[in-house]
């Protein structure tokens with residue numbers, strides 16, 4: 040008898056085909072994210088689960104799953120899963136790092152470029168029929184990237200890849216991490232380690248690349264914005280909850296910092312009356328860090344592979360905890 044698996048939404052056809060060869064596949068087609076109540080009831084009889092970063096796979100859900108062997112998330116982030124409880128329950132958890140590193144670093148760099156050169160702002164001006172000034176000394180001027188200090192908060196895979204892009208644009212790169220990388224690697228990548236306080240105070244642009252944990256929850260808040268230069272920018276492609284969004288909206292409105300580029304938000308999608316929507320000095324992206332055709336295919340392949348391995352009692356290729 041084939042094991043039963045649930046997908047909280049559909050994936051590529053090739054992935055479904057592969058999964059259907061091995062399992063009885065149920066795909067949630069209703070409201071997204073799948074309502075907790077529905078998930079809780081469906082998970083009871085499932086042996087495997089494929090989920091997405093907005094699904095809340097908490098203790099209650101895991102406890103309801105009597106036969107669950109594996110959870111495979113279509114994301115590098117896994118803050119939506121109670122991985123500790125999954126481990127205690129001997130449930131394998133797979134995720135999709137590496138394959139999305141370049142795409143996400145590209146996105147962070149795109150937000151940086153857009154913020155400094157005001158591309159989206161210009162696009163809005165043109166579309167609204169408000170393009171009045173041409174080529175004047177002060178018209179729509181942005182900022183050079185060359186010589187600016189980029190502060191990378193969290194120098195993991197994505198942070199390091201972003202550093203490569205920034206180096207090509209002749210930026211100075213400083214970083215803060217829980218652990219300093221080796222001097223040899225620092226030299227190779229062209230980055231300098233610094234304390235969190237110095238990173239905040241010295242960077243012209245800060246790009247966040249830390250996971251969302253109890254420690255990083257709202258680590259960027261008004262207290263921090265006030266320590267940043269009032270000419271500086273904040274880029275976030277990690278998780279929305281790492282930033283206190285209310286504080287950020289105020290900091291941008293009052294020009295406590297100069298601008299921001301965000302791909303992630305506390306609640307996604309953001310509400311129609313969100314204070315960010317009234318600001319010109321913010322670039323908004325709809326959580327598309329890993330969203331390229333090529334990367335999403337690679338992520339689907341790994342998600343499927345991780346699930347199959349986990350269902351067979353093996354460690355997923357990319358696994359968390361167990």
Ligand code: DGY
Nearest residue numbers: 114115116327328329
């Ligand atoms: C992930 O996979 O967790 C990222 O948010 C992709 O953008």
